[in-house]
Amino acid sequence: MSLLQAFEISMLLTSVCAVLLAGWLLWQGKQQPAMPALAGFAAMMALWCAGHIAIMQHWPKVGMALVLANPLMPMFFLHFALQFVADGQRTDRLQRYWQRWKLPLYAVTVLLIASSWYWRGGGVASTAGFNAFFVFSGIGWLNLAYTVLLGVAAHLVLYLGWLQHTGNKRRSIVAMFLAGGWGLLLATSFVFPSLGLNWYPYPMLLLPSYLLLLVYGVVRYQLLAINAFANKALLWLGMLLLVLALMALVSALLGQFGMQALSVVPASQLWLYSVLLLLLSALCYRPLASLAQKLIYPGVQLNESLLALWREQLLLCDSWPQLAQQASALLSAQVRQKVQVLLPDANMTPDSGASLYLLCQRDDTGWHYQLQGWQDVTPGYRLQGEVFAALLQSQCRIFEQSLKLAEAERKRLDQQHLVELGALSAAMAHELRNPLNIIAMAATAIDASSRAHIQQQLKRADRLIADLLNYAGKLQLHCAEVPLKALVQTVMQQQDWQGVHCQLDISAEQTVYADSYRLQQVLINLLDNALAFCRQQSDAQICLSTLQQGDQTRLYVHNNGPAITAAQQASLFQPFVSKRAGGSGLGLAIVRRIMQAHGGTVRHRTDMGWPVSFELSFSAQINTAKEPQHG
Template identity: 70%
Template sequence: MSLSFAFEISMWLTSACAVLLAGWLLLQGQRQAAMPALAGFAAMMALWCSGHIAILHQLPQLGVALVLANPLMPMFFLHFALQFTARHQPRWLLPLLYSLTLLVMLVSWLAPGGAVKQTAGFDGFFVFTGVGWFNLLYTVVLGIAAHAVLWQGWRQHSGNKRRSIVAMFLAGGWGLLLATSFVFPSLGLSWYPYPMLLLPSYLLLLVYGVVRYQVLAINAFANKALLWLAMLLLVLALMALLSALLGQLGMQALAAVPASQLWLYSALVLLLSAAGYRPLATLARRLIYPGLTLSESLLAQWRSRLQQCTDWQQLSSLASQLLSEQLRQQVTVTLPLAGRSSTTLNICCQRDNNGWHYELQGWDDVTPGYRLQGEIFAQLLLASCNSLEQSLQLATAERKRLDQQHLVELGALSAAMAHELRNPLNIIAMASASTSAEVRGHIQQQLKRADRLIADLLSYSGQLQLHCTDVAVKALVYSVISQQDWHGVACRVELPDDLSVYADSYRLQQVLINLLDNALAFCRNQPGAEICLQSRRQQHKVWLYVHNNGPAIDAAQQASLFQPFVSKRAGGSGLGLAIVRRIMQAHGGEVKHRTDLGWPVSFELEFNSPQEAKHD
């Protein structure tokens, strides 16, 4: 291989890589503001190399013009450096510099500023003449200015951006070493520019050093570039070996082909393979999977939207919507707690001890392309299910922690309040003994009310420790009834004698007292006032009902009926029903307000049967 041919191969590789990188960087410019300027630098590098190729192919005027356009390379790089380091500059600075650069180029073309002469290894090579030296000086000044901007950026920034600037300086030093050989013929030195054979590495190292810390995709691009470069070197080695063996095998015609041509043809075939790989792969995928229209941006959009869901129903609905829009036919997604559907196409995601898995139901008759999209979407959906599950678990754990912390704080506060309040109340009670009977009666009534408020607060905020036994409900009810003031209110007890529940007798008595107190407060002084206690048994459940014919509860108040400190009862603490709910939940039961049982007001207490409760 001649030295001239080796130089041409280097220029072709540099130019091809520069064009590919310029196009890719322009696409990245939508997300990185500085990338278009760097793309301009790569494009000018391609044109500069094309100028040398034109000179080798006996096109001196075109070649000299392209080489003399070299000031645009550092100009684009200076533009990039200003944007990359976020340096503020006057709005007129860049237009002025670009105008001056174009003027220098124009003067160099008209003068002219370059010529072609014979030198070591070349029949013709570019040399600077006359005003061309000013062109070179201007190019060097722009390069120094760009690196000065980067130096200032290195001092101001940190992290990945600072690493990128260091990488640029290292690549710049390598490029300077390679570029010095370009001016050998212009200085009258008849030396072959061996360093320029490595020029393709300069552009790759520079661009990779700039963006490897800023654009993640360039790392994947560099990985592919290194793979293709390794394949190219392997093909060149194989061609050299084949050329040596052909003569030994008697194939004189093939052995007579110059090795440089074999290498050139092999390199071109490999480059064509690299260029055609993606289109051919896309064509093959469309033939095998007709209807497949997935893209990286679509997958990223799906992943982002699915990750934003906060509950299973929302995730199920959104997943169904996204895949239905993509396939243009109705698809449903079945998730835990999100319901089921009978639609033809369904993705069912479930969780077992081995983690999340999916099943495509009704996809047997769809095209392979549609099924592949369903498989890929299901994989994204599993990741979203796992993420949502973890988020809900963390939210539940955090809510429980806060609730527990709140109860501990409230319990401590309530105990302190009880201690601080009951002492002055006892003093007031003792002091009331010396007052008149009427005044003493009023004082004692208010003291009982204050004591009840304190007791309710302690009951709601304190820790519930249950001591459960089989409780005969009817006997307990009559015990509670005997403690109430039933003046003017009728009470009916319709409970079977053998009815029992597994509960804490003291806490169940507290539940009944609170419900009866509430009922009496609203029924008393009302004509025909009546309270009725009933029950119902079914399999492993027992229900107790406390009815009264007092005024119905407003619909607006029913939603907050069991919330603490919500009460319409005069003198009430607002904790009675909240205490009832807390005690019932501690027993594994529930309390509900009912309006469909034939009474204006009904409260339903749900218990497990004694056998079931003991088992739990």
């Protein structure tokens, strides 16, 4: 291949790439307002390259006219730069100036180009490797100077944008500067003949790379679609290089296989035919693929817009039943048959009116789908069902994660609310004791009967406040080995038994690792409840016993009072659900909280031979019990 052919192919490739990019950028202008101006830059680059080809093909007037239209390239790029860096304080003034002077500046540019055409701002000369090449003359030098000035202005605007922007936009500006430096290096050789230098413009052979690098650097951080386009472009470029190498090998071997006619074909023509064949294949690939799909899967209408619609509709669902119903409606409308989608958490039963089913199930490995009853469905509808099922499977995974996050957030807010409520309750309980003390002091001046009644109610109020503080306040444990029998006997001495018989079946050596003060609170609350319910019976009995199982100690508190109903058992340890007259409703809730702080448990038993039994379980030693617990 001669240098002349190499130059012509380079200009042709640059022109074709520029036209394709201009069309694509105009299409993307709906999403990015600055892209149409960049499309204008690409279009002018295509015309500029076409001008060089026209000169080489002996169309000098057309070629010189296209080359002298060069100032429109930086003009469009300046327009693009001002739109690209918009929305910043430093460029607000520039934007105002641009809106005022945009049309006059375009008019000056067009006027200069027309003047260059009229007064012949260029000519054609013979130089190294070329019989005809463009050279500037007369007003053409003003044309060139104006072009350079516009390019400098555009890059100054980008510099101001680089100062004010961050993130992807700043990265795009850096990429533009790097591409601009590369383009300046390549374009320098364009003026060699005009300066009287008889040098071949080798850098211009790489001109196709400048436009690609510039546009890709601009939009790769702004439009994700260009990255997919670049991925395909690299694939096709690799295939092109492979075809060129293959053609070179075939050309060398054709003579060995007796194909003399083909062996004398110039390698450049074989390469050109191969490139054209590859480009034709690229252009025909999508239509042929679409046609093949329609032939193999008739009736299928799968495209990006349909998938986006499905995804959007499924994302609107906020419950499993709604997701199942929406999925059923979408798929039924698509395959024109009634389809029922069954999800594990939607609580739906198979509909006898549906002939097709889509099951989405979850196991230890994740979500899976299964199509049932689709054996007689046409391949096109079967494909649609498979695609929809894969999309629904992904949506189920996303929806499950979102529900878990929402539940975790709800629990966090509930916990925070309980903490705040506990702090408020503790503060209010402390404040209530001040007016109660004043009432107690004021009651000393009244008659004995009224004073006794008031003091009785004050004691009750003080007990309610103490229970509220125990439940809602900070709970800090100081644990040690506690002799269980001695502790129980101490608590028993504080109770008013009133004829209730108490049996103690605890070994003197039995110990538990606990906070003795908090354990006394547990026993006092359990014994108070037991006495309140069985004191009115003639044969009232209470029994405390222990059982050692491995490293666990179990303490039982039995009584023969009225059995607790099944309805009451469901909320037995919840606060403020007491059925005992005069109770605060916090006794058993305090018991559970103290036992949980010890790392133990409390539960109600009905299988111990007593109407009412409570079981307290202690581990041998709970180190975490030494840490403070907050309500």
